[in-house]
Amino acid sequence: MSRDKSNQKSIRSMIQENKSSRSQSAVMEKVVPKIFLICAIISIFTTLGIVFTLLTETFTFFNRISIVEFFTNTRWFPFTADKNADYGILALVMGTLTITAIAMVVAIPVGLAVAIYLSEYASAKTRKFIKPILEVLAGIPTIVYGFFALTFVTPLLDKIIPGGISIFNALSPGIVVGIMIIPMIASLSEDAMNAVPNSMREGAMALGATRFEVAMKVVLPAALSGVIASFVLGISRAIGETMIVTIAGGSRPTADINVTESIQTMTAYIVQVSQGDTGYGTTIYYSIYAVGMTLFVFTLIMNLLAQFISRKFREEY
Amino acid sequence: MALINKEFVKKRMGSRIAANGFAKFLFILATCFSLLVLGVLIYRILSDGLPYLSLDFITNFASRMPVRAGIWSALLGTIWIMAVTAPVSFILGVGTAIYLEEYAKKNAFTKFIQINISNLAGVPSIVFGLLGLTIFVRLAGLGSSVLAGGLTMSLLILPVIVVASQEAIRTVPREIREASFGMGATKWQTIRRIVFPAALPGILTGTILALSRAVGETAPLLVLGALAYVAFVPENLFSQFTVLPIQIYNWTSRPQEDFHMLAASGIIILMIILLIMNSIAVYIRNKFHKRF
Numbered sequence: 001m002s003r004d005k006s007n008q009k010s011i012r013s014m015i016q017e018n019k020s021s022r023s024q025s026a027v028m029e030k031v032v033p034k035i036f037l038i039c040a041i042i043s044i045f046t047t048l049g050i051v052f053t054l055l056t057e058t059f060t061f062f063n064r065i066s067i068v069e070f071f072t073n074t075r076w077f078p079f080t081a082d083k084n085a086d087y088g089i090l091a092l093v094m095g096t097l098t099i100t101a102i103a104m105v106v107a108i109p110v111g112l113a114v115a116i117y118l119s120e121y122a123s124a125k126t127r128k129f130i131k132p133i134l135e136v137l138a139g140i141p142t143i144v145y146g147f148f149a150l151t152f153v154t155p156l157l158d159k160i161i162p163g164g165i166s167i168f169n170a171l172s173p174g175i176v177v178g179i180m181i182i183p184m185i186a187s188l189s190e191d192a193m194n195a196v197p198n199s200m201r202e203g204a205m206a207l208g209a210t211r212f213e214v215a216m217k218v219v220l221p222a223a224l225s226g227v228i229a230s231f232v233l234g235i236s237r238a239i240g241e242t243m244i245v246t247i248a249g250g251s252r253p254t255a256d257i258n259v260t261e262s263i264q265t266m267t268a269y270i271v272q273v274s275q276g277d278t279g280y281g282t283t284i285y286y287s288i289y290a291v292g293m294t295l296f297v298f299t300l301i302m303n304l305l306a307q308f309i310s311r312k313f314r315e316e317y
Numbered sequence: 318m319a320l321i322n323k324e325f326v327k328k329r330m331g332s333r334i335a336a337n338g339f340a341k342f343l344f345i346l347a348t349c350f351s352l353l354v355l356g357v358l359i360y361r362i363l364s365d366g367l368p369y370l371s372l373d374f375i376t377n378f379a380s381r382m383p384v385r386a387g388i389w390s391a392l393l394g395t396i397w398i399m400a401v402t403a404p405v406s407f408i409l410g411v412g413t414a415i416y417l418e419e420y421a422k423k424n425a426f427t428k429f430i431q432i433n434i435s436n437l438a439g440v441p442s443i444v445f446g447l448l449g450l451t452i453f454v455r456l457a458g459l460g461s462s463v464l465a466g467g468l469t470m471s472l473l474i475l476p477v478i479v480v481a482s483q484e485a486i487r488t489v490p491r492e493i494r495e496a497s498f499g500m501g502a503t504k505w506q507t508i509r510r511i512v513f514p515a516a517l518p519g520i521l522t523g524t525i526l527a528l529s530r531a532v533g534e535t536a537p538l539l540v541l542g543a544l545a546y547v548a549f550v551p552e553n554l555f556s557q558f559t560v561l562p563i564q565i566y567n568w569t570s571r572p573q574e575d576f577h578m579l580a581a582s583g584i585i586i587l588m589i590i591l592l593i594m595n596s597i598a599v600y601i602r603n604k605f606h607k608r609f
Contacts, residue, residue: 001410014391025503025506028505029503029504029505032414032505032508033420036413036414036416036420038412038414038415039408039409039410039412039413039416040412040413040417040430041414041430042409042413042475043409043413043430043433043434043437043475043476043479044429044430044433046437046448046472046475046523047437048438049441049448049452050444050445050447050448053448053451054444054446054447057451057554058472072399077423101593109347110350110351112348113343113346113348114347114348114351115345115346116344117341117344117345117347117348117350120602121344121345129346130352133352134351136355137351137354137355137593139529139530139572139595140358140588141532141535141562141587141591142533142536143534143535143562143565143566143569143584143587144358144362144533144565144588146569147565147569147577147580147581147584148358148361148362150569150577151361151365151569151577152358152361155547158560163375167490175531179351182351183351186351196545198456202577209332210334210336210337211335211337211341212333212336212340212341213333213337214338215340233439236439239441240440240441240442240443240444241441242441242442242443242535242536243536243562243566245569246566247566249345255485265513267441267443270446270540271443271536271539273451274446274540274541274542279422288447288540289447292444292447295443295444296441299439299440299444300436302439303436303439304436307435
């Protein structure tokens with residue numbers, strides 16, 4: 001009898017426990033999504049934080065330096081007495097665009113050629129061998145590329161170019177930024193070309209086209225939106241690249257283009273200021289936010305453009 | 318009679334076949350160029366860096382004298398930064414991914430989060446440095462500390478982890494979820510006991526690859542005000558610090574040849590760390606990857 005009683009009791013308590021655990025899990029069911037939602041909202045706050053930070057500090061900067069001067073002056077020379085300081089973003093933008101142009105001259109033909117080779121010519125075995133190597137190339141930190149530019153590419157160019165090249169110049173970091181971007185353009189373009197169905201290739205070949213003609217006249221036009229988008233993303237990467245240009249590009253902002261001389265990009269300027277002993281609240285301190293804002297707008301436009309191109313002009317098969 | 322007259326084909330198509338051969342040659346040349354660059358780069362770093370590489374190099378502090386200089390403080394700084402970045406970015410990234418894949422309704426807000434994440438991935442890393450400088454260093458008053466650096470790095474690699482985790486969660490088939498619901502499990506129980514474990518290898522692979530990107534990242538920490546010359550080891554989350562890439566940058570930017578060789582030695586250590594992390598990621602992907 002007594003045993004029964006204890007059993008009854010335990011069942012009752014079990015039900016009780018079950019109820020409480022069920023209500024506990026009911027609470028969890030309500031709370032957990034909220035926690036995850038907070039995680040997701042943090043990513044929005046990151047964007048808001050970036051925009052807010054850049055806007056407020058840039059605003060302070062424009063209270064001291066006129067916005068007209070910022071966009072029209074072609075000299076960037078902040079490290080001097082306040083009255084003589086020049087804040088013309090054009091000099092830094094030209095530096096960035098020079099690097100980007102050189103990088104693209106290297107990265108677009110080579111990257112596209114690698115992509116065409118991998119998707120149209122290479123056997124599955126070769127592809128399996130080359131793709132991981134490209135991934136390694138893509139995973140190398142930019143500081144390593146910077147070291148490579150300064151200690152290998154610059155001396156090499158100095159020997160090749162008649163008349164030599166100064167130790168800091170635009171050409172060497174430009175080429176190395178291009179090399180850094182090759183794997184990215186190659187893999188994104190290859191993805192786009194792989195998405196073109198085989199039946200189209202076979203159709204062209206049945207009409208007597210060579211592989212080269214198939215690649216150029218059938219596959220490339222069909223994959224064009226993805227290929228162009230990869231170029232634009234490459235440009236965005238080149239604009240935002242920091243360490244290579246800081247190490248090998250020098251720190252002489254100039255609006256004239258001479259690729260054998262020292263230049264300064266927007267990113268390199270930000271590093272230069274944060275490496276120096278510029279105090280909080282000085283005009284120079286605020287200037288890095290104005291430069292950062294310009295940089296942010298440039299890359300944002302490029303990224304949105306890439307998304308627009310790949311969405312708008314995609315050919316569906 | 319042969320179906321194809323080789324002579325005729327050659328006469329009519331000769332130039333086109335030659336163009337094809339030439340183009341193929343150029344494409345192979347471009348591919349070989351990329352491989353060659355990697356080869357030269359690795360050779361240069363090994364030939365410059367190996368002479369200085371020793372146990373002392375790892376355990377010594379930075380020094381003005383190249384022979385006595387080492388990377389101990391930078392190495393520990395990198396580990397400290399990772400100790401902050403890894404848990405923070407993992408929790409935030411996986412949380413966001415689970416929300417977007419499992420809970421979020423298909424509405425404008427969800428789409429906005431998704432677009433926002435893909436745009437964040439394209440923001441230059443140095444801009445994250447400016448964000449960290451204002452929010453963590455100045456507004457939160459953390460100073461140029463390990464905590465400020467780690468949090469900035471977490472935000473930097475967050476988009477990568479979110480996208481990788483989303484892909485991993487998406488590969489878990491609907492049938493096993495429905496089986497779990499059919500057994501009476503609640504949504505959270507299903508996610509915790511079925512979906513998350515099944516997606517974990519993919520999530521971990523993505524996270525480790527993202528972390529390896531953070532290990533090599535220099536610019537944001539430079540902007541935050543991480544020190545270039547540090548002769549001490551970080552003691553807590555609020556200590557000042559340096560990391561391996563910054564130490565390498567410091568040595569590279571000096572004119573003396575000896576320091577360049579030190580930089581190359583530092584790069585060897587950095588690349589070894591990255592290689593180990595990538596190997597672990599590949600191992601997890603191959604070993605634990607389940608096909609449903």
